[in-house]
Amino acid sequence: MPATYEKIATTTLGSAATTLDLTSIPATFTDLRLVVVGADNDSAGYNIRFQYNNDTGNNYSFTDLRGDGSSASSLRVNNDNYIFAGSMPADINVPFLATLDIFSYAGSTFKTALVESSTDKNGSGSTRRLVGLWRSTSAITSIKLISNGGTYKAGTIATLYGILKA
Amino acid sequence: MLNTILGTLSSGVAASTSSYESIATFNATGSETTFTFSSIPSTYQHLQLRALFQRTTSTQLDVGIRLNSDTGSNYSQHSLSGDGSAVAAAGAANNSYVAIGVGPGGGTGNYFGASIVDIHDYAVTTKNKTIRSFNGADTNNAGISAIRLLSGAWYNTSAVNAITIYTFGDAMNTGTTFALYGIKGA
Amino acid sequence: MATTYTLISSNVLSSTTATVTFSSIPATYTDLVLRISSRISVGAIDWPLNLRFNGDTATNYSNVNIYWSGPSSGIFSNQTSANKIFGSTGNTATANTFGSIEIYIPSYTASQNKPLGSFGVPETNAASFDDGIQAYAGLWRNTNAITSIAISQDGSGFVSGSSFYLYGISNA
Numbered sequence: 001m002p003a004t005y006e007k008i009a010t011t012t013l014g015s016a017a018t019t020l021d022l023t024s025i026p027a028t029f030t031d032l033r034l035v036v037v038g039a040d041n042d043s044a045g046y047n048i049r050f051q052y053n054n055d056t057g058n059n060y061s062f063t064d065l066r067g068d069g070s071s072a073s074s075l076r077v078n079n080d081n082y083i084f085a086g087s088m089p090a091d092i093n094v095p096f097l098a099t100l101d102i103f104s105y106a107g108s109t110f111k112t113a114l115v116e117s118s119t120d121k122n123g124s125g126s127t128r129r130l131v132g133l134w135r136s137t138s139a140i141t142s143i144k145l146i147s148n149g150g151t152y153k154a155g156t157i158a159t160l161y162g163i164l165k166a
Numbered sequence: 167m168l169n170t171i172l173g174t175l176s177s178g179v180a181a182s183t184s185s186y187e188s189i190a191t192f193n194a195t196g197s198e199t200t201f202t203f204s205s206i207p208s209t210y211q212h213l214q215l216r217a218l219f220q221r222t223t224s225t226q227l228d229v230g231i232r233l234n235s236d237t238g239s240n241y242s243q244h245s246l247s248g249d250g251s252a253v254a255a256a257g258a259a260n261n262s263y264v265a266i267g268v269g270p271g272g273g274t275g276n277y278f279g280a281s282i283v284d285i286h287d288y289a290v291t292t293k294n295k296t297i298r299s300f301n302g303a304d305t306n307n308a309g310i311s312a313i314r315l316l317s318g319a320w321y322n323t324s325a326v327n328a329i330t331i332y333t334f335g336d337a338m339n340t341g342t343t344f345a346l347y348g349i350k351g352a
Numbered sequence: 353m354a355t356t357y358t359l360i361s362s363n364v365l366s367s368t369t370a371t372v373t374f375s376s377i378p379a380t381y382t383d384l385v386l387r388i389s390s391r392i393s394v395g396a397i398d399w400p401l402n403l404r405f406n407g408d409t410a411t412n413y414s415n416v417n418i419y420w421s422g423p424s425s426g427i428f429s430n431q432t433s434a435n436k437i438f439g440s441t442g443n444t445a446t447a448n449t450f451g452s453i454e455i456y457i458p459s460y461t462a463s464q465n466k467p468l469g470s471f472g473v474p475e476t477n478a479a480s481f482d483d484g485i486q487a488y489a490g491l492w493r494n495t496n497a498i499t500s501i502a503i504s505q506d507g508s509g510f511v512s513g514s515s516f517y518l519y520g521i522s523n524a
Contacts (some may be wrong), residue, residue, distance in 0.1 A: 001236070003291050003355075003356070004184060004186055004187050004188045004347065005184060005186040005356050005357045007356050007357050007522065007523050007524070010523045016501070029494055030216075030343070030345065031216060035262040035383065035458055035521075037458045037459045037462070037467065039464070044261055045272025049371075050434050052499025061284070061304050061305075061306040061307075061311075062304060063248065063249070063250045063302065063303075063304050063311040063312060063313050064248065064250075064313060065248035065253060065313045065314075065315070065418065065487075066248075066418065066429075067416060067417055067419075067427075067428075067430075068416065068429055069421070069429055069430060069431030070429060070430070070431070071428075071429055072253045072418045072427040072428055072429045073253060073458070074247075074249060074250055074251060074252060074253050074313070075248075075250060075251075076249070076250025076251065076304075076307075078306045078307050079306065085433045087354025093464070093465060094467075094491065095459070095464050095465060095466075095467045096467055097269070097456070097458050097467040097468065097469050099456070099469070101216075101280070101282060103216070103218040103278070103280045103343075104218050104343060107341065107342045108341075108348070109277075109278055110275075110276040110277055110278070112277075112278050112279070112280045112302070112303070112304065113212055113280075114219065114280055114282060114300055114301075114302050114477075116300075116456075116469055116487075117489075118468065118469035118488075118489030118490070119489055120414055120415055120416045120431075120467065120469055120489040120490055120491040121414075121491065122414035122433070122491055122493065123414065124416075124431075125416045125430075125431075125489060125491075126416055126489065127416050127417055127418055127488055127489035128489055129300065129302070129313055129315060130302070130313060131280070131302025131303060131304045131311070131312075131313050132304065133277070133303075133304040133305070135276075135306060137276060145476065147263060155205075155462070155464065157459065157462075159523040161356065161383065161521075163216070163347075164188060165188055165191040165216075165343065165345035166188040166189065166191040166345070166346075183355050183358070184356060184358065185355075185357050185358050185359045185519060186356070186357035210380065211362075211387075211517065212387055212517070216479060242446075242475060242476065242477045242479075243474075244420060244422070244475070244484050244485060245420075245485070246418070246419075246420040246427050246484070246485045253427040254427070255420045255421070255422065255426055255427050255484075257422050257478070257479040257480050257481075257484075258479050259477045259478050259479045260460060260477065269430045284387075284452065285452075286387055286388070286389040286450075286452050286515070287450070287515055289429050290389075290513070290515075292448065292513050293389065293448055293449070293450055293513060294446065294448045294449045294450075294475075295387070296449065296450060296452040296473065296475045297452070298452040298471065298472075300453070300471065309463070315420075315473075315485045315487060316485070317452070317473030317474075317475055317484065317485050318475065319446070319449055319475035319476075319477070320444060321449070321477055323448055341454045347462045349357075349387070349519075350358065350359055351362055351515075351517055352359065352362070
């Protein structure tokens with residue numbers, strides 16, 4: 001039986017890439033926690049986005065709370081084709097941190113994730129907290145990191161942990 | 167009569183030296199209005215509650231916690247929230263619970279709210295107990311959608327030995343889970 | 353099986369202390385997590401702590417935050433060139449009440465600048481006070497592995513009972 005908090009998989013980009021995939025996620029845990037540290041290879045400030053099970057349909061939505069250094073705001077997007085997790089700092093040498101806590105990922109209800117995004121760039125950037133929804137009752141078996149163009153820098157790393165309830 | 171269930175104590179999990187362990191879990195069946203983690207061991211340093219929840223009623227209200235069955239006005243709470251168009255701040259002193267988040271109500275199908283709740287030094291008897299929560303619920307416009315950062319405190323220095331999930335008397339739908347974890351400090 | 357979530361070190365104060373330092377942090381983990389319960393000797397309800405890595409006191413830090421401010425019933429965001437993290441209580445918070453802060457420092461040994469995220473809450477039994485709940489994104493502009501963390505404050509010290517726990521998260 002797995003431990004309570006256990007690493008499932010780690011993927012590190014050996015070269016710049018447009019996506020990063022975590023696949024064959026076992027159904028043996030209760031929740032998932034994904035930690036991504038990476039950078040924008042194009043220094044353009046592209047978005048950090050996630051999809052589950054290669055679903056590219058408009059089956060996602062999110063509500064966020066953000067601070068950009070001058071004001072706080074909240075945004076909601078319905079019927080989208082990804083979970084949004086902030087924008088990468090527009091500097092290849094400034095990494096971002098994004099974490100997803102996905103609850104009951106193997107259960108038969110829609111999938112709720114709490115997302116934290118830290119993208120400080122010494123004079124710009126943002127901190128965000130989001131809730132993301134995937135309207136599918138299927139178990140999550142894969143997670144794909146994507147963006148709205150551009151590539152993730154070599155060395156971008158995603159680690160997936162499983163958390164197992166009693 | 168309140169329908170209550172007690173948490174299922176951890177069993178069968180492989181022994182490890184991990185600092186993060188499961189203590190107990192509730193899996194709602196749709197009729198329970200109270201969930202109490204009792205006899206919480208004092209052997210950890212911090213507690214974390216991970217919750218996924220939906221009310222059976224259509225009212226979309228906060229879910230809260232009370233510690234050691236204290237129903238008195240011995241709590242404070244504060245929140246910072248976004249609803250997709252505006253941000254809002256709120257606070258209350260001398261409250262009878264600490265809110266840990268908002269979840270959709272019945273009739274919103276498969277949509278659930280989620281919360282991660284942390285209580286540091288829960289068994290330290292020289293400190294009141296501060297509660298920190300990250301919560302969100304999104305329903306793609308089918309019901310409530312909100313993101314919240316919450317804080318609260320229980321003004322009592324006793325070690326926490328029980329946590330009651332306060333649902334305002336509403337039952338929680340099947341699929342609701344409250345899972346308690348302990349984080350070691352030694 | 354490698355242990356994923358492991359206590360590295362802790363410090364529970366028995367007297368007022370200006371700075372708490374975790375040194376000789378092993379490079380064997382992937383990420384670091386700090387769990388802090390702190391109160392600062394200062395005439396305020398809430399007060400920030402300062403975070404410095406590897407003894408670096410130069411202006412190599414920055415942050416952007418979002419925070420709650422009760423009297424203005426508002427939520428604000430600012431950006432500074434510092435690593436000041438709110439979430440500690442001060443002397444005028446309700447007695448025996450400490451703030452709660454979690455700081456996540458990923459990839460702390462990677463040869464890249466160091467991002468971090470935190471969520472901190474001071475508390476007091478009042479409906480409204482300055483500088484409450486805070487979410488924070490930070491950056492340390494240095495590509496060296498983090499080997500030490502110094503946690504300080506600009507008041508008269510962290511009070512007795514303040515606790516600091518450093519955990520390592522391993523992806524091995």
